[in-house]
Amino acid sequence: MRVLFLVQGEGRGHLTQALSLAQILNIAGHEVIGALVGVTAERGVPAFFSDKFTAPITPIFSPGLVYNAGTNELEPGKTTIQAIRYARPFWRSLKQVRDTIETQRPDVVVNFYEMLGGLTYAFLRPSVPMICIAHQYFAFHSNFQRPKGQWFYRQAFKLNTRLTCFRAHELLALSFDKQADEPSQRIRVVPPLLRQEITDMKPSTGDFLLAYVTQPGLKVELMKAHQQHPEVRMDGFHSGVTVPDEVIDDTLTYHAIDGKRFLDFMSRCKAIVTTAGFESVCEAAYLGKPALMIPQPNHFEQSCNAIDGQRAGVGIASDRFDLDQLLDYLPRYDAQVSERFRAWHAQGYFLFLAALNRAIAPKRKSHGGFFRTRVRHILRS
Incomplete structure (x- = not known):
């Protein structure tokens, strides 16, 4: 063919x-x-x-x-x-x-x-x-x-x-x-x-939250969340960072956008905060990482993705970076969702x-x- x-x-x-x-x-x-x-x-x-x-x-x-x-x-x-x-x-x-x-x-x-x-x-x-x-x-x-x-x-x-x-x-x-x-x-x-880089990975569970920061407003919300919960370690990949690692303090570090490094961090994080792009949420689901899905403003497709992803149990939908909402959700996340997702993907x-x-x-x-x-x-x- x-x-x-x-x-x-x-x-x-x-x-x-x-x-x-x-x-x-x-x-x-x-x-x-x-x-x-x-x-x-x-x-x-x-x-x-x-x-x-x-x-x-x-x-x-x-x-x-x-x-x-x-x-x-x-x-x-x-x-x-x-x-x-x-x-x-x-x-x-x-x-x-x-x-x-x-x-x-x-x-x-x-x-x-x-x-x-x-x-x-x-x-x-x-x-x-x-x-x-x-x-x-x-x-x-x-x-x-x-x-x-x-x-x-x-x-x-x-x-x-x-x-x-x-x-x-x-x-x-x-x-x-x-x-x-x-x-x-x-x-x-x-x-x-899903790309082979994802399916070849062997994920582990770390003690940090991972954020992919593309919207200017999301960076502001991330900083507010960090100030409210300084005890929670967060790593954010941010388009405005020009060096590999920009350490803000003991529990917050920004990283320059780098596809390979981001996948490595995703495989080791506890959960991910991201826009509600279908691909990124699926990659997180395959690796067993619950997602806080924040659609881009006026992006109807991402709003649909967030609702549908929440229905499927891969994460929780939100209109802002609500760290309390994510922390409350994590104990309720069903780890079997990832197993079912992998079986469906196969x-x-x-x-x-x-x-x-x-x-x-x-x-x-x-x-x-x-x-x-x-x-x-x-x-x-």
């Missing part, structure tokens, strides 16, 4: 999922022939992806999300305006995607939440089947829990998600736990796709391969019918 990837380049989540699926396909003896990665003028293909992805990578222009530079809030209005402004280069990108598919002729296209995929299939209709993979598709599931209010952000999120999956054969909805499929919505519920190998085979089954049946017709014709003659 020859597979072509189409990957949203915003953040790390979809890119790491693509790396994980590529590994599954390689183990199964299939070929990933390349990846089209959505980029902007300000954001190229990250090195962590290009260094590890072994097939050819083609950067392709795709309008990105717009965040407020001061508060890190998602701004849907400005995101929409930017997409309209870039309508002409965006159309060229759609034709580039279509031409790549028709030239390379993969058996199936796998789209990791890139809008270019859905719109190419909507307007230009490539002949190769496409399946779509993302946690966001779980939002169409009947069991998905949504935050109250946020009507505008909810509609913007649903529209954006719909735009990624027009004419897809199936939507593979990544989920914290096993749920029933919903064929009427084309939804198949599948486990998270089913992914078979479920993803089955989905790809379902997508190309009509094609195989069509080719088989043609072959049988030709054989009958030859025998009659």
Whole structure:
């Protein structure tokens, strides 16, 4: 089976999922022939992806999300305006995607939440089947829990998600736990796709809390929490730190952003404080680390992730860095959640391969019918 990837380049989540699926396909003896990665003028293909992805990578222009530079809030209005402004280069990108598919002729296209995929299939209709993979598709599931209010952000999120999956054969909805499929919505519920660095780790339980600080306001809240509980050791990875370790006092240390070191700290911490990105919460769950999930402001998807993660028992949702809430929760955290999560994750190998085979089954049946017709014709003659 020859597979072509189409990957949203915003953040790390979809890119790491693509790396994980590529590994599954390689183990199964299939070929990933390349990846089209959505980029902007300000954001190229990250090195962590290009260094590890072994097939050819083609950067392709795709309008990105717009965040407020001061508060890190998602701004849907400005995101929409930017997409309209870039309508002409965006159309060229759609034709580039279509031409790549028709030239390379993969058996199936796998789209990791890139809008270019859905719109190419909507307007230009490539002949190769496409399946779509993302946690966001779980939002169409009947069991998905949504935050109250946020009507505008909810509609913007649903529209954006719909735009990624027009004419897809199936939507593979990544989920914290096993749920029933919903064929009427084309939804198949599948486990998270985690990078090998996580699954190879052997976690231990330390005496410190780990925080990933990306929002300016979160750093202020972390300092307040530290002042209220100076006896609790905390380590925070912070984008504003320029040295490997910045010791504030005996129980608080900031660290410069470093992916490898962060994973090492995560494997040894007692619990993690993070935004409610699906990927990071799943990594914590796999390692048995309860999470305090704090969605970015106005980020409807992360608000959904936090509620759903709390439902699944992987952590607790909050709108701020409430250390008392986390400390009260830790004695109630069920360690069996991680065992169930790992068992669910282990089913992914078979479920993803089955989905790809379902997508190309009509094609195989069509080719088989043609072959049988030709054989009958030859025998009659």
